[in-house]
Amino acid sequence: MTPRFSWVSLLCATLWLNFAVANTVSITDKQTQICSGMYSKKDWSGPVDPYISFDLKKLTEDGLSVVIFDFQDYIHLGAKSKAGSTKYICDDEAIEESLCTEEDRNKFIVVPEVYDPESETKKSLATTVQTFYLEETGLVKEKYQVKRTGYYCVGTFTRSGSVSYKADVNFRNSFGNLAAAEINKLPLYGLLAIFYVVAMALYLFAFWKHKHELLPLQKYLLAAFIFLTIDTIFIWGYYDLKNNKGNTAGTTVYMVIVSILNSAKITMSLFLLLVVCKGYGVVYPKLNKTTMRRVQFFSVLTFALSVAALIQNYMTPTDSTSLIPLFFFIPLGICFMVFYFLILQSLEQTVKYLKQQKQIVKLGMYKKLIIIFYVALFVIFGGIILSSFVLIGMSSIEMIEQHWRTRFFFVDFWPSLVYYAVFVALSFTWRPTSTSYMLAVSQQLPTDPENVADFDLDDLQSLEQEWNQEYEQPAGSQPNDADLDFSDDETDKKKKPAQPSA
Known part of the structure; x- marks a missing residue:
């Protein structure tokens, strides 16, 4: 049986930014895989050794196959059967073809060394791949220990498409509860x-x-x-x-x-x-x-x-x-x-x-x-x-x-x-x-000689004198902000009557 889990779907999910942005995330029958960056304790120190834990909260029937791995080891998941198809889960057919052993029944098949078509070389596992089969809810005692910085993924699979399940995956870094992608x-x-x-x-x-x-x-x-x-x-x-x-x-x-x-x-x-x-x-x-x-x-x-x-x-x-x-x-x-x-x-x-x-x-x-x-x-x-x-x-x-x-x-x-x-x-x-x-309250002198005659102000000093006369301020005083209320309109000041000559 070909599972719904595959590295192709994982790649698509990742490219659509389907990765963990929090420390603890949920994985369900509708979202069967989740990924998150993880820092090793050497690269970002803290009081805790970084790990990934899996806590199964709900499982309606059958069992649940789980795998935890560094994304660069995705090519090590699954093995080619005699029919030419890739089998990911260890079942009776896989055991008969010696793709896995009886001890690994219902677990993901992991091949330690495979041929990489991109580099045209044989590649070994970069890190440990942990896989297990759950039939009961609860926290898995064996935590996945993160020894090197990388992009780690958790994938799940059930034989029946009608199975409903939910689990909490904790990507715990050494520095605290933030996701590794957010710590910076x-x-x-x-x-x-x-x-x-x-x-x-x-x-x-x-x-x-x-x-x-x-x-x-x-x-x-x-x-x-x-x-x-x-x-x-x-x-x-x-x-x-x-x-x-x-x-x-x-x-x-x-x-x-x-x-x-x-x-x-x-x-x-x-x-x-x-x-x-x-x-x-x-x-x-x-x-x-x-x-x-x-x-x-x-x-x-x-x-x-x-x-x-x-x-x-x-x-x-x-x-x-x-x-x-x-x-x-x-x-x-x-x-x-x-x-x-x-x-x-x-x-x-x-x-x-x-x-x-x-x-x-x-x-x-x-x-x-x-x-x-x-x-x-x-x-x-x-x-x-x-x-x-x-x-x-x-x-x-x-x-x-x-x-x-x-x-x-x-x-x-x-x-x-x-x-x-x-x-x-x-x-x-x-x-x-x-x-x-x-x-702000002035008009600049024109820079072209033709329009110089259009202005009466010679410089900013004359402008200040005009302001002092208009607001009845003593010479040398500074403008205050009493009239700087942005919400008021500029009102025309009433001109004072000319003083009679002596």
């Missing part, structure tokens, strides 16, 4: 949190130094710095908690909180980017009240939909065919598309306006913003292309054996690192300076 996130997110703290400290120094010359946008950026630092610390804390405690109810709640913070991070980023592209803080000291309220409302709507989609995703079983999640995901996708369109449209309009007004300094700031965008896209796609070339240069087996070690970096950490670089670059471009407020 722990130190890297801790390092990223330190980067945020350092950048925030530098920005906070400029913020304090020019505390009387602040724009609302610069206050937003400081609040964003604080939030992003806390968010990164929370992410690091999640991986640290999961590594120490494993998959518990508290860990799940913590994960939901981190996911909500991530939704807020995305919404906040889109909000800041949109108001900056509309000229907030550079072209205009503040936006029209109606415009700002609309942007705020749309941001809150996007955040609410993002959280609702997240909660719905957690509540929906992975094997569910319900279309209810689309009720939130489709509107959320539309909101992201609208944000994308508004950002590009606002940036185009602002750049066009600055060109018409010949505001070279302000235009230069927005050109820097555009360069930051292009560099970020280039770096992200460059990372994808680089990883693709690395994978193309590997064989299928090498890719499966090694990709789990670096996948986290390109899928998870690399975008976080690029986001950090973009945010810091944008924040320090719009950082508080001695002239940032004056730049």
Whole structure:
């Protein structure tokens, strides 16, 4: 009888990312094999010797054949029968053909040395292959000891397709309860949190130094710095908690909180980017009240939909065919598309306006913003292309054996690192300076001689004097932030009547 388990199905499952992303995972009659990367104690030390355990929770009838092996030894599973087919389970026919012995009945057939058609050489087992046959539920006493770093798989087989079973497989690494594919996130997110703290400290120094010359946008950026630092610390804390405690109810709640913070991070980023592209803080000291309220409302709507989609995703079983999640995901996708369109449209309009007004300094700031965008896209796609070339240069087996070690970096950490670089670059471009407020409320002198006569202001000093006269401030005073409420409209000040001459 040919079992449902085969290395081909295992390969397909792996290529579809059907691998363990947690320390303990379930294997059932619907998902008959599971794989996970494992580090040896030598490569990543810890208090426990790494192992793989198998705990059978449910078995309705018959028995269950189980095999645990390093993926590179997949060619050692099964043997050719006289009929030319490959037999994986030791049964009466396999025993008669001397493919296995009576002691191995109902177990997987393991061939210690086989011919590898890819390398055209004979290959021996790289590690131990453990196989056993279970007829009762319970924890298997003999654990599979992991002696070398690799990509380990657990496969199961039953003779009858009507058998229902469930088992917990524990891929226990020496360092703790995190999966081997996630352990590198722990130190890297801790390092990223330190980067945020350092950048925030530098920005906070400029913020304090020019505390009387602040724009609302610069206050937003400081609040964003604080939030992003806390968010990164929370992410690091999640991986640290999961590594120490494993998959518990508290860990799940913590994960939901981190996911909500991530939704807020995305919404906040889109909000800041949109108001900056509309000229907030550079072209205009503040936006029209109606415009700002609309942007705020749309941001809150996007955040609410993002959280609702997240909660719905957690509540929906992975094997569910319900279309209810689309009720939130489709509107959320539309909101992201609208944000994308508004950002590009606002940036185009602002750049066009600055060109018409010949505001070279302000235009230069927005050109820097555009360069930051292009560099970020280039770096992200460059990372994808680089990883693709690395994978193309590997064989299928090498890719499966090694990709789990670096996948986290390109899928998870690399975008976080690029986001950090973009945010810091944008924040320090719009950082508080001695002239940032004056730049926002001023019109730059034209650079072409033909239009010089169109301006009455000679320099920033005359602009400051005009401000002092308009707001009845003593000479030499600094603009305060009393009139910098982003939500208020600019109102026309009533001009004072001319004083009669003496």
